[in-house]
Amino acid sequence: MHFVTEPIDNDSPDGQLIRFVRAYAGKIENERKKERTMRTMRERARRGRPIPGCRVPYGYLPGPERDAHTGRLTKEKLLPNPQTAPVVVRTFREAAAGVPISTIADGLTDDGIPSPTGRLRWAGNTVRYLLNDARYWEQGETLRTKVVPVEKHLRAHYATKTRTVLRPADECYALPTSSVPPLVEPSVAAAAQAHLQHNRDHATRNNRYPERALLRGGIARCGYCGDGLYANNRHSTFGGAEIVRTTYRCASRHEAAPDCRAHGMEAHLLDPAVWAKFSELLRTPGLIEQELDRMRASEAPGTDVLASIDKLVRDLDAQIARKRRLFELTDDERTQNELAAEINQLAALRRKHEAERANAELHYADWQQQQDGLQGTLDLCERVGAQLDDMNYDEKRQALFAFKAVVRLWRADHLPHRAELQVSLPLSGTLRLELSTLAYCNEEMTWSCHHKRAALRSQTGPPGDHAAGCS
Numbered sequence: 001m002h003f004v005t006e007p008i009d010n011d012s013p014d015g016q017l018i019r020f021v022r023a024y025a026g027k028i029e030n031e032r033k034k035e036r037t038m039r040t041m042r043e044r045a046r047r048g049r050p051i052p053g054c055r056v057p058y059g060y061l062p063g064p065e066r067d068a069h070t071g072r073l074t075k076e077k078l079l080p081n082p083q084t085a086p087v088v089v090r091t092f093r094e095a096a097a098g099v100p101i102s103t104i105a106d107g108l109t110d111d112g113i114p115s116p117t118g119r120l121r122w123a124g125n126t127v128r129y130l131l132n133d134a135r136y137w138e139q140g141e142t143l144r145t146k147v148v149p150v151e152k153h154l155r156a157h158y159a160t161k162t163r164t165v166l167r168p169a170d171e172c173y174a175l176p177t178s179s180v181p182p183l184v185e186p187s188v189a190a191a192a193q194a195h196l197q198h199n200r201d202h203a204t205r206n207n208r209y210p211e212r213a214l215l216r217g218g219i220a221r222c223g224y225c226g227d228g229l230y231a232n233n234r235h236s237t238f239g240g241a242e243i244v245r246t247t248y249r250c251a252s253r254h255e256a257a258p259d260c261r262a263h264g265m266e267a268h269l270l271d272p273a274v275w276a277k278f279s280e281l282l283r284t285p286g287l288i289e290q291e292l293d294r295m296r297a298s299e300a301p302g303t304d305v306l307a308s309i310d311k312l313v314r315d316l317d318a319q320i321a322r323k324r325r326l327f328e329l330t331d332d333e334r335t336q337n338e339l340a341a342e343i344n345q346l347a348a349l350r351r352k353h354e355a356e357r358a359n360a361e362l363h364y365a366d367w368q369q370q371q372d373g374l375q376g377t378l379d380l381c382e383r384v385g386a387q388l389d390d391m392n393y394d395e396k397r398q399a400l401f402a403f404k405a406v407v408r409l410w411r412a413d414h415l416p417h418r419a420e421l422q423v424s425l426p427l428s429g430t431l432r433l434e435l436s437t438l439a440y441c442n443e444e445m446t447w448s449c450h451h452k453r454a455a456l457r458s459q460t461g462p463p464g465d466h467a468a469g470c471s
């Protein structure tokens with residue numbers, strides 16, 4: 001709509017109507033523009049070409065191909081960047097060797113390597129982002145994110161009115177390795193991922209006394225809601241000396257589990273009880289050896305499953321490639337639409353199989369990890385002999401992790417027992433052990449500042465020999 005001759009009179013009803021109509025037309029055009037852009041992007045992604053963002057991913061260069069009309073780089077293919085690709089490889093190698101993320105970042109900063117955004121300092125999160133990007137070691141994905149408006153009640157937390165979120169897996173498009181070549185060996189990437197997971201499990205976060213709580217970081221769990229208990233350290237002075245008391249506590253008050261309140265138990269009561277029960281298990285002659293022998297004898301699961309999934313994916317790839325070739329050959333719009341629908345269906349099927357493969361792979365990795373963990377525990381037991389209590393903090397935790405130990409803790413009035421140790425072995429299955437030694441400990445207290453002060457006031461002896469120190 002053009003109004004060349006007629007100036008708009010804002011005050012008159014006619015002018016207001018015309019303004020409304022023009023705004024409406026603008027809005028519709030905006031929607032159409034959005035739709036056109038997305039259609040182009042989806043089509044490009046479907047053909048297996050990366051979507052050029054404002055920046056080429058770190059470690060890559062756009063290929064030299066240029067558009068015939070505009071002369072601009074088409075960015076349909078990425079090539080390893082001789083300057084930055086070695087930095088990506090170095091990051092993965094260091095992470096695979098168990099170097100913490102912040103140390104990797106500091107090392108890169110110290111060596112004067114500019115960060116992906118050209119800054120002097122590398123942030124730990126930048127390194128983490130690189131380590132979690134699948135295109136560096138296998139088939140990556142494009143159209144991974146989308147921009148959504150921020151809900152009105154959350155606006156105060158954001159600097160802008162929109163935010164970027166990950167798309168659901170079925171809206172992403174796989175990128176063939178011919179358009180984005182991987183930079184890192186899959187085995188190195190897998191080792192790096194395993195270390196990241198291990199660090200997440202064992203991180204002390206801002207706990208100043210991690211060694212006061214053996215069961216921290218997910219071993220001790222709430223019996224009602226299942227959340228991990230956190231180790232709470234509190235200071236007080238006793239006879240002029242400062243003492244620290246550590247308590248496991250459930251931080252969440254779940255609506256789904258009304259009995260879950262801020263219940264907990266002191267670490268100096270729960271830890272020895274759990275360790276006593278657990279060492280009984282470790283002393284059971286031949287338990288670990290038997291399990292290991294059985295694990296070695298049974299074939300590693302997943303190998304035949306993985307092979308059959310691989311074959312399915314290869315077949316689907318061939319079918320998709322064939323349909324794509326037909327698509328390029330034909331000019332008929334209807335045929336093209338039909339082919340596009342078929343390709344989408346096949347691609348969805350392939351994504352499903354790929355997800356299955358990832359699951360099977362995880363299962364296999366877990367099997368290997370458990371076998372290694374049990375072997376480690378066996379070696380440890382042989383080394384310390386009968387002196388299981390002489391194990392240090394890390395060794396004890398390693399053994400608990402190898403048995404996938406979980407301690408569930410309920411409130412003092414819970415029947416038949418207050419705490420339970422659960423261990424799982426891959427073949428023998430799950431074993432639940434009652435921690436009955438804690439039965440005497442029947443004082444329950446809801447945690448609050450008032451109670452905290454009261455508890456510290458009423459404390460008459462050092463926490464170690466205070467029988468009713470269970471809160």
Ligand SMILES: [Zn+2]
Nearest residue numbers: 222225250260
């Ligand atoms: Zn809870």
